[in-house]
Amino acid sequence: MRISEKLDQILMKVQKPTRYMGGEVNSIVKDPSSVEIRFAFCFPDVYEIGMSHLGIKILYHLLNSLDYVSCERVFTPWPDMQEQMKLHGIPLFSLETKGKVSDFDFVGFTLQYEMCYTNILNMLDLAGIPLYSRDRGEGCPFVCAGGPCAYNCEPIADFLDFVMMGEGEEIICEVMEEYCRWKKSGAGRIDFLKRIAQIEGIYVPSFYDVSYHKDGTIAAVAPNQKEAKPVVRKRIISDLDHVFYPDKIVVPFGEVVFDRIMLEVFRGCIRGCRFCQAGYIYRPVREKSPDTLMQSAKCLIQNTGYEEISLSSLSTSDYTRLPELAERLTAETEKAKVSLSLPSLRIDNFSIGLMQQVQKVRKSGLTFAPEAGSQRLRDVINKGITEEDVTRSAELAFRGGWNHIKLYFMIGLPTETDKDVTAIADLARAVIRTYDNIPKSERAKNVNVTVSVSSFVPKAFTPFQWEKQDTPEELVRKQKLLQGAITDKRISLKWHESSVSNLEGVFSRGDRRLSAVLAAAYQKGCLFDSWDEYFQPALWEEAFAECGIDPAFYNRRKRSLEEILPWEHIDVGVSNEFFRRECQKAYEGKTTANCRAACAGCGANCFGGGVCYE
Amino acid sequence: MSKLRFKYGCDACVKYVSHLDFVRMMTRSIRRAGLPLSYSQGFNPHPVMTVAVPLSVGMSSEGELMDISFDEEFEDLDALKEQMNAALPQGFYVIEIKDPAKSHLDGLKYIDKGEYRVCAVCKNAAAGFEADFLAMDRIMMEKKTKSGIKDTDIRPMIDQLSVLEQNGNQITFFMRLAAGAVNLKPQLVVDALSRYAEGFCGEYLSSHRIALLSGEKNCF
Numbered sequence: 154m155r156i157s158e159k160l161d162q163i164l165m166k167v168q169k170p171t172r173y174m175g176g177e178v179n180s181i182v183k184d185p186s187s188v189e190i191r192f193a194f195c196f197p198d199v200y201e202i203g204m205s206h207l208g209i210k211i212l213y214h215l216l217n218s219l220d221y222v223s224c225e226r227v228f229t230p231w232p233d234m235q236e237q238m239k240l241h242g243i244p245l246f247s248l249e250t251k252g253k254v255s256d257f258d259f260v261g262f263t264l265q266y267e268m269c270y271t272n273i274l275n276m277l278d279l280a281g282i283p284l285y286s287r288d289r290g291e292g293c294p295f296v297c298a299g300g301p302c303a304y305n306c307e308p309i310a311d312f313l314d315f316v317m318m319g320e321g322e323e324i325i326c327e328v329m330e331e332y333c334r335w336k337k338s339g340a341g342r343i344d345f346l347k348r349i350a351q352i353e354g355i356y357v358p359s360f361y362d363v364s365y366h367k368d369g370t371i372a373a374v375a376p377n378q379k380e381a382k383p384v385v386r387k388r389i390i391s392d393l394d395h396v397f398y399p400d401k402i403v404v405p406f407g408e409v410v411f412d413r414i415m416l417e418v419f420r421g422c423i424r425g426c427r428f429c430q431a432g433y434i435y436r437p438v439r440e441k442s443p444d445t446l447m448q449s450a451k452c453l454i455q456n457t458g459y460e461e462i463s464l465s466s467l468s469t470s471d472y473t474r475l476p477e478l479a480e481r482l483t484a485e486t487e488k489a490k491v492s493l494s495l496p497s498l499r500i501d502n503f504s505i506g507l508m509q510q511v512q513k514v515r516k517s518g519l520t521f522a523p524e525a526g527s528q529r530l531r532d533v534i535n536k537g538i539t540e541e542d543v544t545r546s547a548e549l550a551f552r553g554g555w556n557h558i559k560l561y562f563m564i565g566l567p568t569e570t571d572k573d574v575t576a577i578a579d580l581a582r583a584v585i586r587t588y589d590n591i592p593k594s595e596r597a598k599n600v601n602v603t604v605s606v607s608s609f610v611p612k613a614f615t616p617f618q619w620e621k622q623d624t625p626e627e628l629v630r631k632q633k634l635l636q637g638a639i640t641d642k643r644i645s646l647k648w649h650e651s652s653v654s655n656l657e658g659v660f661s662r663g664d665r666r667l668s669a670v671l672a673a674a675y676q677k678g679c680l681f682d683s684w685d686e687y688f689q690p691a692l693w694e695e696a697f698a699e700c701g702i703d704p705a706f707y708n709r710r711k712r713s714l715e716e717i718l719p720w721e722h723i724d725v726g727v728s729n730e731f732f733r734r735e736c737q738k739a740y741e742g743k744t745t746a747n748c749r750a751a752c753a754g755c756g757a758n759c760f761g762g763g764v765c766y767e
Numbered sequence: 768m769s770k771l772r773f774k775y776g777c778d779a780c781v782k783y784v785s786h787l788d789f790v791r792m793m794t795r796s797i798r799r800a801g802l803p804l805s806y807s808q809g810f811n812p813h814p815v816m817t818v819a820v821p822l823s824v825g826m827s828s829e830g831e832l833m834d835i836s837f838d839e840e841f842e843d844l845d846a847l848k849e850q851m852n853a854a855l856p857q858g859f860y861v862i863e864i865k866d867p868a869k870s871h872l873d874g875l876k877y878i879d880k881g882e883y884r885v886c887a888v889c890k891n892a893a894a895g896f897e898a899d900f901l902a903m904d905r906i907m908m909e910k911k912t913k914s915g916i917k918d919t920d921i922r923p924m925i926d927q928l929s930v931l932e933q934n935g936n937q938i939t940f941f942m943r944l945a946a947g948a949v950n951l952k953p954q955l956v957v958d959a960l961s962r963y964a965e966g967f968c969g970e971y972l973s974s975h976r977i978a979l980l981s982g983e984k985n986c987f
């Protein structure tokens with residue numbers, strides 16, 4: 154019986170069957186016999202999360218634009234579906250042709266967050282593909298990965314055949330071309346890896362040997378094949394106006410998390426907040442022109458029928474031509490009866506005016522991210538805003554009719570003291586005071602300030618990559634301290650689970666020895682770790698103990714600035730020298746100007762484009 | 768503004784699309800087709816569409832009805848149908864479009880029956896079991912209602928029931944059941960047959976809606 158026939162017997166028994174159905178508008182189904190290469194694009198989380206992700210939309214349509222490639226989507230089946238699949242002997246399958254994933258030429262994972270790693274093992278397992286790359290023989294698909302976590306993919310290095318570093322639009326096509334040539338040559342599996350190892354941005358983990366000192370730190374990372382580059386530099390697209398961007402995207406039947414058109418206005422971020430990995434790994438900042446964006450917007454509105462479009466970037470207010478784009482886009486969206494949403498906008502006179510114009514209907518909450526409570530700590534993390542900036546923005550918002558403000562903070566930041574923690578409450582009170590000082594006739598009736606606190610996780614490729622992470626106990630103590638400092642009923646406090654952050658901290662700066670822990674945790678039943686209802690810290694503890702690995706080595710240790718880091722052979726264009734300088738400046742409480750105000754010499758000008766040459 | 772009645776169908780490949788997902792899909796398809804859908808006034812404008820009797824998840828159909836309002840009048844309803852069919856995802860299709868004034872009834876709310884083709888796997892089926900079943904005065908089944916699960920007599924909700932064909936262990940029924948405000952699902956009838964009909968023991972497989980009726984009349 155074919156998979157599609159078997160599915161018919163089980164889909165009535167699972168939640169949200171449209172997750173597994175395929176057939177959405179703009180999905181692309183090609184006859185497998187008509188193409189040279191079948192690429193299974195795997196997102197290691199459930200459909201609604203994966204389908205909200207912009208990267209998969211771009212690469213799915215890009216790969217399918219090549220007539221010799223068929224790209225099909227695969228998501229992690231929810232546990233209820235996995236149970237049914239096991240019961241009926243259904244292997245992991247693609248949505249487009251319901252084909253077995255093990256029959257594809259490539260199985261590519263996008264790595265968006267560390268807590269999806271067990272899902273990768275789970276998907277390989279459901280597909281019947283050997284977990285470890287060394288166990289895969291001729292005829293087995295090549296398992297590859299990309300995305301932000303790929304820059305330090307060492308914890309999953311043993312499971313991956315190769316990794317694509319950086320923006321995928323060009324490199325993935327080069328790999329496809331090389332695959333065709335390799336296939337015709339009739340050479341073996343390792344030959345293909347040797348061929349692509351010479352492409353800039355390709356990292357083949359098995360081509361590198363890692364040796365360790367007695368204390369567990371890394372002694373050296375050395376290539377063991379002449380084709381492997383000593384340092385692998387990420388790829389970027391220099392000119393975003395002349396790169397593939399889909400003019401249609403798949404429109405899901407069921408509701409997904411971001412169920413709208415996403416218009417990517419630029420890549421990178423000029424800010425350089427010292428805790429933020431995204432702020433460094435996507436450097437340098439490159440913008441799209443309003444003409445390109447308008448062209449995309451019109452096509453996407455027409456081809457999807459979506460009723461909402463949102464601007465996407467790390468900090469939309471930093472888009473240099475925002476007023477022009479906003480004016481043209483609002484004209485277009487009004488005509489097409491599409492609503493425009495503007496996340497990650499700094500609150501100033503311009504943005505308030507814009508929001509009032511486009512969000513005619515509801516005035517829901519506005520969000521600010523001061524990230525730290527005290528000015529001292531905000532300087533340490535290089536979050537270039539002052540208390541006055543926050544209260545001035547809040548006043549604009551309250552006078553504009555908004556009455557709910559969300560403030561985002563982190564606790565556990567380097568150099569943090571209890572005074573910095575309670576300063577979070579002071580800042581929330583200052584926002585409330587701003588409201589109280591506005592005459593009643595000029596503000597909304599009630600006010601509500603939500604303080605949302607997450608735990609700082611030190612990340613690779615940031616100035617804080619050498620820092621130690623607070624213990625879950627210490628974080629809980631700080632949470633309680635903060636809770637005690639908040640007395641106003643109009644301020645509500647929300648925080649995130651700290652034991653997940655703890656594990657995230659281990660894997661974000663982990664090395665390849667953690668592959669064994671992942672495999673052990675998966676065998677014990679760890680799955681969907683980013684979902685509170687499935688996260689099982691006790692099983693993880695067992696897995697670490699069995700493998701003889703102390704997680705504290707990875708997240709509770711202040712590393713020396715000279716230590717060889719597990720990701721040191723990967724080059725994101727920002728130098729370690731720069732990170733050391735930034736780390737020193739952080740301790741001194743000195744800020745660094747943004748890329749447009751003054752170049753800080755991070756090294757990203759090596760790519761020869763973007764903001765570095767404006 | 769013009770209100771039009773759409774008769775449409777959906778194949779088995781899209782039978783898992785729920786009613787809410789269907790409405791969203793329909794709205795987006797109309798927008799893709801570039802048709803001037805009418806929106807309600809007020810703070811949260813929504814498209815002016817009425818689906819006659821929402822189809823249950825898992826069911827295919829060739830006789831669904833809905834009314835859709837547009838800001839414009841249409842002369843050529845066949846062209847409109849083609850335009851819609853080009854925009855709909857595979858598996859959904861418009862069969863015909865009519866001015867509701869020319870329909871047998873003007874409001875979809877008068878619909879009270881649906882006709883189905885229902886498949887079941889049966890371990891045994893003695894001749895004439897359905898006649899004995901229909902001869903029962905009362906057929907009590909646990910039925911989901913607005914106020915929870917209740918013991919309900921479903922006999923008055925069964926208008927017609929017959930065996931269309933029997934092929935090996937698969938049996939196909941024709942059923943005409945209450946639909947709309949009072950609604951009976953074919954699966955419950957198969958369950959009731961298994962429980963009460965002498966000589967029938969089977970398991971529900973799938974159903975396909977053929978038409979929606981008001982009294983004896985097809986509503987389109």
